[in-house]
Structure formats: structure tokens, C-alpha cells
Amino acid sequence: MKTLKILLAFILVISFKALSQEDPIQVEVRLLEKVLSDITQKQLIYVCIYGSEKIQYIQKYCTKIHITNCEKADIIIADKEVPYNDKPVVALNEEILKKLKNAIGGLYWKKGRPQLIFLEDRLKKFDIQLPSEYNRFIIKSENLSQKFIYNTNAITIAEI
């Protein structure tokens, strides 16, 4: 009980500081978890994290993601070049999304805003069907250089 109290007090100190704001790391993990789960359509997703430091908090907060090595993984999250071209990759920066032919999409920051982008032809290559709520984030690879900056009000290139 004492431990529970201390734990509660600790949580409250943290929440006091942030007032009603959510912890950005937890929201980011929730976002990643949803994206990966919608890509793989699996309840338990085997993920390889390549180069990124996100591994620490994915392990801490995720219930659906199981971290594994890249050979066994369903999907790879990477912020640098990955020497595996038979698995889909979610890129954590724009450069990797452009460079890696097996990068199906990206989640990264640009112009001060988080960007979520999926590439139509690469999704097809891996036979990935995303739910319709993702339609606004799917663009053609050749339009990658014209990618839009804002996520929440995003207009797909197709709409323009």
C-alpha cells in the first residue's frame, strides 16, 4: 500500500507540472502503436527498431509491440539505412523515407509539425491495405518531394 501511495504521489507530481497536458512520449507511442497495428493488422506485432532511441519507451509503454531482431520482425522502424529490403519499413526521417525503397511510410517532424505519410505504390508492393481513415495520408512516391507539411489539415496531392 505504501508503495502504491509513493507511486501515486510521484504520478501526481509529474502531472502537476504538466497540468492537464498529456505526456508527449506516451501519445507518440500510442500513435506508433496504432500505425503499426493498422499496417500489420495484428494484435501482437513483432517490430525491429533500427537505429532509433525510441526502443526504451516503446518497451515501457507498449502492450501490443514486441521488440525483436530484424529477421523475425513483421515490420522495421528506422531512422537510418536498413540492410533488409524484404520487410516494410516505417521511416523516422524524411531522408530515409526517400532513400529506402522498402520504406512504406514515415512519421517525422517538418516545419515544426509531425508528418505522417504513406506511399501508395510501396504499400501495394507489400500488399498492405490501410483503413480508410488513412486515405488523406497516402500519396504517390513521385509526389514525395511535394509532400505536404501539415498533418492534421493535410490535403493529399490527389485532392489538389
Add this chain to the structure above:
Amino acid sequence: MKKVVVLLASIFIINTTFAQEDITTLLDKYEEAADLSNRTKVESLGHYITITRKDLEIMQANTLSDILKSLKLHSYIPNTFGVYQLIAAGLPAGLNTSYRLFIDDHEVSSIHTDNPFLLYDNYPLDAIDHIEIYLGAGAVRIGNEPSILIIKLYTKDPKRENSTTIKGLLDTRKGYSYSFTDARPIKENISYLVSIYKGYNNYKTYHYNNNPLNRDSQSVFGIFKLNYYDTQLTFNFARVNRDAFKGLAVDISPDISNTQSQDFYISLTQKLLEDKSLTFNISYDYNERKGEFENKFNEGGIFVLPVYNPSSLIPYYYYEKRNLKKYIFYISKEFKTDNNALLIGASYKIKQNDVEKADYKAFTLSGFTSGSIKDFLKFNRIDLYTVFAENQYNVNEKNLIFLSLKYDYYRRENLPDIKEFIARIGHTSFITHNLYIKSFITKTYIPPSFYELEQSQNPKDLKVEKMKGFSSEIVYEKDKSILKLFYGYTYAKDLIYFTPNGTINWRGIPSHLLDFEYTYKITPDNKIVFDIFKTFIQSSKMSSTFGGSIKSFNSFDRLDLYGELIYRNGFEVFDKKINSTYNLNIGLIYNFDRNLSIRAKGENLLNSSYKTVLFGYPNQVGIFDAYDRKLTIGIEKVF
């Protein structure tokens, strides 16, 4: 068993909540939670106003002026030199020494006047991510000089930018500006930001006694920031050439009045230890100031205090050039436990004021003469030693207490030393989940600046301004609404006051401040903010004491729309009546493909700008619009 059930139920609820979130909502939440202003806000610094990145973009806030002109409990109006000043409601547009402006953690106030606005009144916001304004005296955390209001501009995080932006603006008064900003990481732990701006403000020319009064300005700003692991190096440059409005003219009709100011600083900050709790900062600031003023002696001449004597000597020309330097050494360490955060620190600051030229020409009863006032200025160096401590303690899960203490020791060349304390007690309490209250009791002071000392007949006797204050804020937040009620009381003693006989200490004045703010967040991209304030002071009212604003932020797919109406009440100066004013500004941004946007902004559309009042001898009062009516159009391209 019961605990296990509760735990499982919680997990189920959390999971259900997650499952209900669609991807757009989650991205919205992520953007909001990750907003950099959440990281930089410091509760103990006072009652804060945050202007987020999104707000700045929708508002088309191109310069600092676009933000400060609607600031509650204040007016932002040009002073005698044409420099926009933040002044507390009711006070005249003089030269306030108690406002501090920071770019990241570096204070950019003038070394000469302790006022930041001479160069930074129209500072471009291209490199700025968000702004925080802290109302309230005596925050010690920054370890810097005492203040009653702190404005903090936070530069963009290169890791979140990854882009190059160019922007150009043109207005119907023939003003223009263009800027280039580039920020990105080079490698995992190395990133940079560079931003360069050039602009020209062409204000309406006023006439007084048939003489033109101008305050046009040309400015260049540049900033370069390099982050290497936990070390940050910043170079900043600013230059403003200005037609200095009334300047030093004794009447309100100068023949020549212009100033040129430059500021350069380099600042190196390093965070050490595993938890980054040890901070070192060293910095060097260099200001250069030039000014040329002329006014016919038979029209009163110009006010060059050490030699100005209407019965025997009237200066009619003055040229000044000075170089000012500031060196800062700062160290602080934070100790954190689960429910306590203690910050201790020390700083050493050297300020130098080297007057290169201070030449005047004057009319005397026996003919014309000339000379220099350099020899009157013999107090050109200040060494400031500071130690401070601040503690934040969670008494329980609903109550947080702040305690701050700062001791300053000023060693001043040819002047008596100053030894002063700043003390502050604060308390935040959550009364319910939706309702919280934050209060502070403060004792602080403001030291005289070089400028105020130079303007004094007896600089040795010019005392520090002493202040005591209490402030409290109640915030109620539920669903889409946020209500804030603020009350403040200050008692200022020995205020440094400008008179025709120079600066003097003035008796104490109490003032009461009241403010109410209501925000309605329709969606994350659409909100309305309404605020209304009233200041009660005993002295004569030299600016509005009652005012408010209503602001509407709207963002649709390709369109950003912003509207604000700023109201200030009328007042009377001597026999001159100044009407209430309604400053209406509307902005529109059309995003073609989100990398290219065009923008249009109408300012002071009702042609009802609030006013600045300038005084001249004998018994002259000039009333001028603080803002012109104009339309600005622009284009922004992102690569």
C-alpha cells in the same frame, strides 16, 4: 483481489480509450502534447501567457509588435524616439526599465537603458517557435536582472524544422520585409538554425508646428544557433536605423532626429551531468549606439541634461556615439526528488558604457559655443554579483509551494554600491480537477540604468525603485472552455521618474489590476479568446486604463483566418480628450499545397488606433496614432 480488478478495469478503460482514437485525433493530440511551449513553461516564473507556434502562424505574427499590441494590462505604443514600448496601463510612453526580453535564455535588453525595445520592438518572428510572457515581479530562476514582466522568445528546434523557408511581405505604406530561415539536424546530435531578415517600416509622417515628425525604420536581424550534444552556441545580430520622432527636441518639432543602433551577442550554454542538471553559460554582448539631434535654439533647443540651462545655455545640436559591452558568467544546479525541485545558482555580470563622442553645439548669451558632455559621465562600469535559490515543493498531490530568494550586489564605478534582495513566495493549488489557483507575494526592486543615472542631476542620490506585490489567478477549465480571473496589487516606492530637471525618485504609488480571460476551443484549430482588464492607479492617466480584446483563430483545409479587435478606453491629458479606440486587424492565409502560401493582413482597419501622447515645452501636447491603417500582402515558400 479488488486491486487486481481495479487495475484490469483501468487497463481495459485505457485500451478502450486508445481504440476509439482515430489517426487524425491522435496526430492532433500528439502535436498538442509535443508543443515546445509545454516543455519551456515554468510555473514558478509567474502568471504566464503562452502564444504557441500554431497561434503565431494563424495570427500572421510577423514581428513582436503583432503580439504585444494586444497584451492585457498594457499598451504597446511609440515613445518620444519612435520606439514601441510596452507600458503598464495608465502610464506614459516613457522608457521603462523593468521589462525583460529573452531570445532563448539570453537577455537582449539594451545595456544602456535596460530596455529591450530600442532594437527589438519589431523583432521578426521567423526563427521563433513560441512565446511566453510572464506577468509578475521578481522571478529569480533566470538568475538575471530584476523585472516586472518577462518576454521569452524560444527559437525553433532544428530537429523539428528540417526545412528552408523564404518569406516576403509588402505593405500599402511602402514598407517591406524579406527573410530566409533554414534549420535542420546535420547528424544525430548536431543541428543548426539560421535566420536572416531585412525590413523597412514606413510610418505615416505627422506634422507638429509645421515640422514633419518621422519614425521610419530600417532593420536587419540575423541569428545562428548551433546545437552540439548538450552544448548550444548562439550568434545574434541586430541593426536598426530609425528616424527618431521627437527625439531630444524640447518642443515637438525637431530639425534632425535619428538613431542607429546595433547589437551583437555570442552565447555558449552547456548542460552537464547525466540528468543535465548543471548549467553553464558564458556570453558577450556588444551594443553600438549613434544618435544625431538638432532643434533651433529659439524653439527651445534640445534636451542635453548636463549642460541644458534655458537661462544661460541652450544646446541646439547633439551627436552621440557610444559602445556598450556586457559579459555574463552563469552557473546553476538543479536538485530533483519526487516531490521537490531545488535550483541554486550564481552569476557575475560586467557592464561597460564607453562614450566615444557626446558633442554638442549651444547658444549662449555671449554667442555660440560647442563642447562635449563626456566628462559628466563618470560611472560607466557596473559589476553585478548574484546568488539565488528557488525551491518548488509538492506539499501533497494538490498543493505546490514556490520559494525564491535572490541577492544582488552591484559594485558601481564612482557611485555607491547597491545590495538588494528579491524574495518571493508562491502557491498553486488544485481545488478540484477543473479548478486551480496560483498566487504570489513578492518583494523586489529595479536598479537605475546607465541612462537614468546620466539623466540625473545627482546620480549618487538616485535610489533603486522598490516594489511589493501580490497577485492571484484562478483558472477554471472544463470541456472546451477556459476561464481565467487575475488580480494583482503592486506598491511601487521611489519610482524613477523623468522630469525637465532630470530623473528623480518619486513617491510611492499603489495600483490594482484586474483581468478576465475566456477561451473557447471549438476544435484544436479553431478558438476564440476574449479578455478584458481594468487598472486602478492614483496618478494621472497618461494612457488607457481599461481595455480588452477579442481574437478569433480559425484554420480550415487550405485557409487560415484570424481576426482581432483591440479596445482601449479614452482618457484625458490636461485639456486634451482622447477617444476610445477600436483597433481591428484581420489576416488571411491561403495555402496552395502547404509548401506555398499567400497571405494578406489588414491592420487598424477601422482607422481607430490607440494613441501615444508626447509632451513639449512650454505646455505642448502632441497626440499621435500608435498604428497606421495598412494592408500587407506576402508570400511564403517552404523547401
